[in-house]
Amino acid sequence: xxxxxxxxxxxxxxxxxxxxxxxxxxxxxxxxxxxxxxxxxxxxxxxxxxxxxxxxxxxxxxxxxxxxxxxxxxxxxxxxxxxxxxxxxxxxxxxxxxxxxxxxxxxxxxxxxxxxxxxxxxxxxxxxxxxxxxxxxxxxxxxxxxxxxxxxxxxxxxxxxxxxxxxxxxxxxxxxxxxxxxxxxxxxxxxxxxxxxxxxxxxxxxxxxxxxxxxxxxxxxxxxxxxxxxxxxxxxxxxxxxxxxxxxxxxxxxxxxxxxxxxxxxxxxxxxxxxxxxxxxxxxxxxxxxxxxxxxxxxxxxxxxxxxxxxxxxxxxxxxxxxxxxxxxxxxxxxxxxxxxxxxxxxxxxxxxxxxxxxxxxxxxxxxxxxxxxxxxxxxxxxxxxxxxxxxxxxxxxxxxxxxxxxxxxxxxxxxxxxxxxxxxxxxxxxxxxxxxxxxxxxxxxxxxxxxxxxxxxxxxxxxxxxxxxxxxxxxxxxxxxxxxxxxxxxxxxxxxxxxxxxxxxxxxxxxxxxxxxxxxxxxxxxxxxxxxxxxxxxxxxxxxxxxxxxxxxxxxxxxxxxxxxxxxxxxxxxxxxxxxxxxxxxxxxxxxxxxxxxxxxxxxxxxxxxxxxxxxxxxxxxxxxxxxxxxxxxxxxxxxxxxxxxxxxxxxxxxxxxxxxxxxxxxxxxxxxxxxxxxxxxxxxxxxxxxxxxxxxxxxxxxxxxxxxxxxxxxxxxxxxxxxxxxxxxxxxxxxxxx
Numbered sequence: 093x094x095x096x097x098x099x100x101x102x103x104x105x106x107x108x109x110x111x112x113x114x115x116x117x118x119x120x121x122x123x124x125x126x127x128x129x130x131x132x133x134x135x136x137x138x139x140x141x142x143x144x145x146x147x148x149x150x151x152x153x154x155x156x157x158x159x160x161x162x163x164x165x166x167x168x169x170x171x172x173x174x175x176x177x178x179x180x181x182x183x184x185x186x187x188x189x190x191x192x193x194x195x196x197x198x199x200x201x202x203x204x205x206x207x208x209x210x211x212x213x214x215x216x217x218x219x220x221x222x223x224x225x226x227x228x229x230x231x232x233x234x235x236x237x238x239x240x241x242x243x244x245x246x247x248x249x250x251x252x253x254x255x256x257x258x259x260x261x262x263x264x265x266x267x268x269x270x271x272x273x274x275x276x277x278x279x280x281x282x283x284x285x286x287x288x289x290x291x292x293x294x295x296x297x298x299x300x301x302x303x304x305x306x307x308x309x310x311x312x313x314x315x316x317x318x319x320x321x322x323x324x325x326x327x328x329x330x331x332x333x334x335x336x337x338x339x340x341x342x343x344x345x346x347x348x349x350x351x352x353x354x355x356x357x358x359x360x361x362x363x364x365x366x367x368x369x370x371x372x373x374x375x376x377x378x379x380x381x382x383x384x385x386x387x388x389x390x391x392x393x394x395x396x397x398x399x400x401x402x403x404x405x406x407x408x409x410x411x412x413x414x415x416x417x418x419x420x421x422x423x424x425x426x427x428x429x430x431x432x433x434x435x436x437x438x439x440x441x442x443x444x445x446x447x448x449x450x451x452x453x454x455x456x457x458x459x460x461x462x463x464x465x466x467x468x469x470x471x472x473x474x475x476x477x478x479x480x481x482x483x484x485x486x487x488x489x490x491x492x493x494x495x496x497x498x499x500x501x502x503x504x505x506x507x508x509x510x511x512x513x514x515x516x517x518x519x520x521x522x523x524x525x526x527x528x529x530x531x532x533x534x535x536x537x538x539x540x541x542x543x544x545x546x547x548x549x550x551x552x553x554x555x556x557x558x559x560x561x562x563x564x565x566x567x568x569x570x571x572x573x574x575x576x577x578x579x580x581x582x583x584x585x586x587x588x589x590x591x592x593x594x595x596x597x598x599x600x601x602x603x604x605x606x607x608x609x610x611x612x613x614x615x616x617x618x619x620x621x622x623x624x625x626x627x628x629x630x631x632x633x634x635x636x637x638x639x640x641x642x643x644x645x646x647x648x649x650x651x652x653x654x655x656x657x658x659x660x661x662x663x664x665x666x667x668x669x670x671x672x673x674x675x676x677x678x679x680x681x682x683x684x685x686x687x688x689x690x691x692x693x694x695x696x697x698x699x700x701x702x703x704x705x706x707x708x709x710x711x712x713x714x715x716x717x718x719x720x721x722x723x724x725x726x727x728x729x730x731x732x733x734x735x736x737x738x739x740x741x742x743x744x745x746x747x748x749x750x751x752x753x754x755x756x757x758x759x760x761x762x763x764x765x766x767x768x769x770x771x772x773x774x775x776x777x778x779x780x781x782x783x784x785x786x787x788x789x790x791x792x793x794x795x796x797x798x799x800x801x802x803x804x805x806x807x808x809x810x811x812x813x814x815x816x817x818x819x820x821x822x823x824x825x826x827x828x829x830x831x832x
Contacts, residue, residue: 139151139159141153141157141159141243141245142245142265142267143155143157143245143247143254143265144254144477144523144535145254145417145462145464145477145479146464146467146475146477148467150636151588151589151590151636151637151638152582152584152590154533154535154580154581154582154590154592154593154594155247155248155249155580155592155594156247156248156249156632156634156646156648156650156681157245157246157247157248158179158180158181158183158245158246158248158646158683159243159244159245159246160176160179160180160243160244161242161243162240162241162242162243162269164179165238165241165244166790166829167734167746167748167781167783167792168750168779168781169283169781169792169794169796169825169827170238171237171238171283171285171293171295171317172191172235172238172319173185173191173194173235174819174820175238175796176238176244178728178730178750178752178777179697179730179732179750180244180246180697181248181681181682181683181697181698181699181728182198182199182248182679182681182699182701182728183196183197183198183246183264184196184197184198184202184723184724184725184728184754185197185233185723185805186202186205186722186723186805186806186817187370187805187806187817187819188231188369188371188806188808188817189334189369189370189371189394189806189815189817189818190334190336190366190369190370190394190396191235191319191336191338191364191366191398192232192233192234192235192364192366192396192398192427193231193232193233193369193396193429194233194235195231195233195723195806196209196210196211196213196233196261196264197210197211197261197723197724198210198211198246198248198249198261198262199248199249199261199262199630199650199652199677199679199701199703200261200652200677200679200701200702200703200721200724201260201261201628201652201654201677201703201721202261202703202721202722202723202724203657203658203659203672203675203721203722204659204660204721204722204723204760204761204767205231205660205722205760205767205808208222208224208225208229208258208600208658208669209221209222209229209233209258210258210259210260210261210600211258211259211260211261211262211263211264212251212255212256212258212259212262212263212264213233213234213263213264213265213266214255214263214264214265214266215236215265215266215268215360215402216266216267216268216358216404216406217404217406217417217419217421217460218402218404218419218421218423218458219255219256219456219458219483220234220400220402220423220425220456221233221234221425221454221456222425222454222456222485222487222515223257223258223483223485223515223517223543223601224485224487224513224515224545224601224603225603225658225669226487226489226511226513226545226547226603226604227452227453227454227485227487227488227489227513228450228452228489229425229454232398232425232427232452234362234398234400234425236266236362237297237315237317237338237340237362239281239297239299239313239315240268240269240279240297240299240311240313240342241266241267241268241269242267242268242269242270243267244264244265244266244267245263245264245265245267246262246263246264246265247262247263247265248261248262248648248650248681249261249262249594249596249630249632249650249652250262250576250596250597250598250599250628250630251263251596251598252539252574252576252596252597252598252599253521253523253537253538253539253576253577253578253596254521254523254537254539256481256517256519256521256539256541257517257541257543257574257599257600257601258600258601259598260598260599260600260626260628260654261598268313268342268344268358269299269311269313270309270311270344270346270356271301271308271309271310271311271344271345271346271356272301272303272309272311272346273303273304273306273307273308273309273346273348274303274306274309275301275303276301276302276303277300277301277831277832278298278299278300278301278831278832279297279298279299279300279829279830279831279832280296280297280298280829280830280832281296281297281298281827281828281829281830282294282295282296282297282827282828282829283295283825283826283827283828284825284826285794285796285823285824285825286823286824286825287320287322287820287821287822287823288322288800288821288822288823289322289386289821290320290321290322290332290820290821291320291321291322291332291335292318292320293317293318293319293320293823293825294317294318295315295316295317295318296315296316297313297314297315297316298313298314298315299311299312299313299314300312307347307348307349308345308346308347308348309345309346310343310344310345311342311343311344311346312341312342312343312344313341313342313343314340314341315338315339315340315341316337316338316339317337317338317339318335318336318337319335319336319337319338320332320335321333321334321335321367321368321370322334322370322386322820322821323368323369323370323371323372323386323387323388323818324384324386324387324388325368325387325388325389325390326383326387326388326389327388327389327390327391328391333367333368333393334366334367334368334369334370335366335367335368336364336365336366336367337363337364337365338362338363338364338365339362339363340360340361340362340363340400341360341361342358342359342360342361343358343359344356344357344358344359345357345358351410352409352410352411352412353407353408353409353410354407354408355405355406355407355408356405356406356407357404357405357406358402358403358404358405358406359401359402359403360400360401360402360403361399361400361401362399362400362401363397363398363399363400364396364397364398365396365397366394366395366396366397367393367395368390368393368394368395369394369396369817370817370818370819371388371390371394371815371816371817371818372384372385372386372387372388372815372816372817372818373387373388373389373390373813373814373815374770374807374814374815374816375814376768376770376809376814379770379771385802385818386802386818386821388815390432390434390815391432391434391444391445391496392430392431392432392433392434392445392446392447392496393430393432394429394430394431394432395429395430396427396428396429396430397426397427397428397429398425398426398427399424399425399426399427400423400424400425400426401423401424402421402422402423402424403421403422403423404419404420404421404422405418405419405420405421406418406419406420412466413465413466413472414463414464414465414466415463415464415466416461416462416463417460417461417462417463417464418459418460418461419458419459419460419461420458420459421456421457421458421459422455422456422457422458423454423455423456423458424453424454424455424456425453425454425456426451426452426453426454427450427451427452427453428449428450428451428452429449429450429451429452430447430448430449430450431447431448431449431450432445432446432447432448433446433447433448433493434446435810435811435812435813436810436811437493437495437555441495441498441499441500441506441555442498442499442500443495443496443497443498443500444496444497444498445495445496445497446493446494446495446496447493447494447495447496448491448492448493449491449492449493449494450489450490450491451488451489451490451491452487452488452489452490453487453488454485454486454487455485455486455487456483456484456485457483457484457485458481458482458483459481459482459483460479460480460481460482461479461480462477462478462479462480462521463477463478463479464476464477465477468525468527473527474524474525474526474527475524475525476522476523476524476525477521477522477523477524478520478521478522479520479521479522480518480519480520481517481518481519481520481521481541482517482518482519483515483516483517484514484515484516485514485515485516486512486513486514487512487513487514487515488510488511488512488513489511489513490508490509490510490511491507491508491509491510491511492505492507492508492509493505493506493507493508493553493555494506500554503553503554505553506553506554506555507551507552507553507554507555507556508550508551508552508553509549509550509551509556510548510549510550510551511547511548511549511606512547512548513545513546513547513548513604514545514546515543515544515545515601515603516543516544516545517541517542517543517601518541518542518543519539519540519541519542520539520540520541521537521538521539521540522537522538522539523535523536523537523538523578524536524537530584531583531584531585532581532582532583532584533581533582533584534579534580534581534582535578535579535580535581535582536578536579536580537576537577537578537579537596538575538576538577538578539574539575539576540573540574540575541573541574541575541576541599542571542572542573542574543571543572543573543601544569544570544571545569545570545571545601545603545604546567546568546569546604547567547568547569547570547603547604547605547606548565548566548567548568549565549566549567549568549606549607550563550564550565551563551564551565552564566607566609568604568605568607568621568622569604570602570603570604570621570622572601572602572624572625574599574601574625574627576596576597576598576599577595577596577597578594578595578596578597579594579595579596580592580593580594580595580596581593585637586637588637588638588639589635589636589637589638589639590635590636590637591633591634591635592633592634592635592636593631593632593633593634594630594631594632594633594634595629595630595631596629596630597627597628597629597630598627598628598629598630599625599626599627600625600626600627600658601625602622602623602624602625602626602658603622603623603669604621604622605617605619605620605621605622605623605668605669606619606667606668607619607621608663608668618663619661619663619668619670620668620670623658623668623669623670623671624656624671625656626654626655626656626657626658626671627654627655627656628652628653628654628655629652629653630650630651630652631650631651631652632648632649632650632651633648633649634646634647634648634649635647635648636648639686640686640687641687642686642687642693643684643685643686643687644684644685644686645682645683645684645685646681646682646683646684647680647681647682647683648680648681648682649678649679649680650677650678650679650680650681651676651677651678652676652677652678653674653676654674654675654676654677655673655674656671656672656673656674657671657672657673657674657675658670658671658672659671659672659709659713659715660713661710661712661713662712662713662765662766663712670710672705672707672709672710672713672715673705673706673707673708673709674705674706674707675703675704675705675706675721676703676704676706677701677702677703677704677721677724678701678702678703679699679700679701679702679703680699680700681697681698681699682697682698682699683695683696683697683698684696684697691735691736691737692733692734692735692736693732693733693734693735693736694731694732694733695731695732696729696730696731696732697729697730698727698728698729698730699727699728699729700726700727701724701725701726701728702726703720703721703724704718704719704720704721705717705718705719705721705761706718709761711763711765712764712765712766713761713764713766714760714761714762714763714764714765714766714768714769715761715763715764716761716762716763719758719761719762720757720758722757722758722759722760722761722769723757723758723759723772723806724757725754725755725756725757725774726755727753727754727755728752728753728754728755729752729753730750730751730752730753731750731751732748732749732750732751733748733749734746734747734748735747735748739784742785742786742787743784743785743786743787744784744785745782745783745784745785746781746782746783746784746785747780747781747782748780748781748782749778749779749780749781750778750779751776751777751778751779752776752777752778752779753774753775753776754774754775754803755774756771756772756773756774757771757772758770758771758772759771759772759806759807759808759809760807760809766810767808767809767810768809769809770807770809770814770816772804772805772806772807772816773804775801775802775803775804776799776801777796777797777798777799777801777803778797778798778799779794779795779796779797779798780794780795780798781793781794781795788830788831788832789828789829789830789831790827790828790829790830791826791827791828792826792827792828792829793824793825793826793827794823794824794825794826794827795822795823795824796820796822796823796824796825797819797820797821797822797823798822799822800821800822801821802818802819802821803818803819804816804817804818804819805817805818805819
């Protein structure tokens, strides 16, 4: 049994995969838009973003960006990721059945069950999560509860020059509301949703801002949400097993002791507790549920807890010609989870219930210093930025295998694998925008980075062939460096319309591998000691701007060439990180919003993405030239309509509807020997909403997924067992909010 023990535990751990404004695209939602009249004054149409780490008008940034502001999030009743993701062209994800288990995808840059992120996540000025695949950061994405948010910015295409590694596909940035040094204000909100065939969902949230002597402000935000389950377990007889709770809060202090100095300190805590996952048992041969469309028969509940805390200090010093910004941040992301490993280990252990406990944790320190020139509007002949970036990360990915019945129970834990790692990176970056006359500009960017990684692997237990009390430990390390670039010319055809092109490169660090000793020669490893970085180039051209009184639009065509793709590979049943060959993703993204009548806003987005391999992978991975990249639909589209109208005095009503479509996707590669692909069905959802604003009081009603589709969001097919992650069925809800 030694060969089985040495080769399978780590593989299973990876393959089991713990496991009354327009609601739109924010290109139509201006920070200056008034909910009282449903119109946008021309002078208020400027949409400010910080995509290039300076405040800019969205139309001036030569890149494909979508923004959702806080008012839009409130209007659509957004309580989780799925509620707002449909409004962002090209933003997709793979779910393993609950919050805290999401893999983000932009522009088709995805190679399957990838433990390393291809989309970066920021909260304000600081990155979140692991930079390396060894801590499985790609599978355990952090999702900030969307309350008291200034805006969500999504940048499509690689953002390596400004935001660094692991932003191959783009960036998701949460911008929280900063304290106000002048006004006392606050908001409370409560919502309740009834889910078809499931338990109630409900939540309460609140925020308050307290000014201090006109030079400082305190802002406190708190939230609690209970999401009732809707999946039943036919084995245990329990109904609605996949409930979860999310709670936490933020505290921020802003000090402005003078006109040229700003200090902002912030603390954030968010906890997610999941009782079980939203997985449904399917039959691979027929493509149908084994028991019912919302039923499974797992013998081990997939419990998960995710704790995230972040502490940051951002200081700005304005020298007139330029602003010096210092960002210091420390965060911890801890995700202990239990997976059902029965399909992989039940038969060898003679057990009907085998649990895999995984404890993933990343402690991350970030320090950034950057000097940003004043803008062209302030008389500068060119705009520039230079900066230094440093991060130090300590992670662990511990795994414990236990059997809950059968002859091996006295030997528990049957296997223990401890995988501590460290990652250290230092980078310098610079970008500049050159102006040629009033309307033509050229943006240039460069980032040079180097990293060092250390990896340790300790194993013990009878399942890995070791007697009691004996621990086997091996270590490994790696280092590499990178350079990423961007070249982006733009032409402001008119004051409201900009044509641009962009060529940008992206980079994801390589690293050391888990070590698999060769039984025939213990001094050798059956897998490569390290895996290489993967890189890509993105080429795009686009046009965006404003039209009419309040119309906005954006169209972009892109092509991405991806090389040395990091792909999970398998030797003797054990997974390791390897490099595949190449892939290509190309497509078109379009979005529009306009107001044909006073108070009526129409709009939507449509995205076509053709993401395929351009070379064969290994036989075990099973990818062949021309295969679609996993979890990437060829077509997605969303359309919406919202109408705001006066009722009496300062009372206004709003009604709206959204229709959203996602095409079919492959869960993996069809010829894979380890995880054969399953085709996830396309789906169409319809949402309705209505609200009444009584001055500071708002009452809203929602119908989400009115046609009661059961969205298929991901799948694992391991050990002959196919489980499909599903989204929330039809729900009806009420929300009451009040400002003070």
